[in-house]
Amino acid sequence: DIDDSFKSMFAQLAGEDMEISVRELRTILNRVVSRHQDLLTDGFSMESCRTMKDGSARLGLVEFQLLWNKIRKWLVIFRQFDLDKSGAMSSYEMRMALEAAGFHLNNQLNQVLVARYAENETIDFDNFICCLVKLEAMFRFFQELNKDDTGVAEMNITEQDFVANFP
Numbered sequence: 001d002i003d004d005s006f007k008s009m010f011a012q013l014a015g016e017d018m019e020i021s022v023r024e025l026r027t028i029l030n031r032v033v034s035r036h037q038d039l040l041t042d043g044f045s046m047e048s049c050r051t052m053k054d055g056s057a058r059l060g061l062v063e064f065q066l067l068w069n070k071i072r073k074w075l076v077i078f079r080q081f082d083l084d085k086s087g088a089m090s091s092y093e094m095r096m097a098l099e100a101a102g103f104h105l106n107n108q109l110n111q112v113l114v115a116r117y118a119e120n121e122t123i124d125f126d127n128f129i130c131c132l133v134k135l136e137a138m139f140r141f142f143q144e145l146n147k148d149d150t151g152v153a154e155m156n157i158t159e160q161d162f163v164a165n166f167p
């Protein structure tokens with residue numbers, strides 16, 4: 001069940017329509033991330049918040065809680081693999097973090113994702129979260145395609161197409 005402090009944070013944020021808009025999501029994420037001095041970030045953009053919201057039609061209490069728990073889980077991984085405590089992921093750290101998050105990607109795909117999400121070779125926290133939100137959406141999409149439930153999505157498309165379809 002959802003604890004009361006979370007409910008009150010949600011209610012305060014969501015307002016009377018009881019759902020979180022992209023702008024409200026951005027406000028809370030940037031407020032919370034600024035409390036964590038060890039995380040490098042240039043702030044969550046509207047674009048990245050829209051991506052996070054895309055997963056669900058509306059961000060009600062349950063959807064918001066799911067997103068929050070995902071970010072919390074990914075934050076733990078981020079800290080675990082930020083080996084030099086730089087507050088950002090190097091491509092080497094990123095590869096390990098994605099692995100730990102359950103995304104077993106080949107070299108090429110790792111490189112494509114780093115190229116897509118890194119700024120001067122490092123991936124800051126908000127970019128890290130966006131990358132994981134994107135990957136999760138991608139894998140959910142391919143699992144849908146791969147109906148025979150082998151658990152392995154046969155993706156015989158080029159990495160470029162892969163990432164192009166998920167800008």
Ligand SMILES: O=C(O)[C@@H](S)Cc1ccc(I)cc1
Pocket residue numbers: 029030032033036068071072075
């Ligand atoms: O609420 C917090 O500060 C921790 S526990 C989880 C969290 C951390 C960063 C973000 I952005 C969102 C959520």
Ligand SMILES: [Ca+2]
Pocket residue numbers: 041042043124125126127
């Ligand atoms: Ca960023």
Ligand SMILES: [Ca+2]
Pocket residue numbers: 081082083084085086087088089090093
């Ligand atoms: Ca680092």
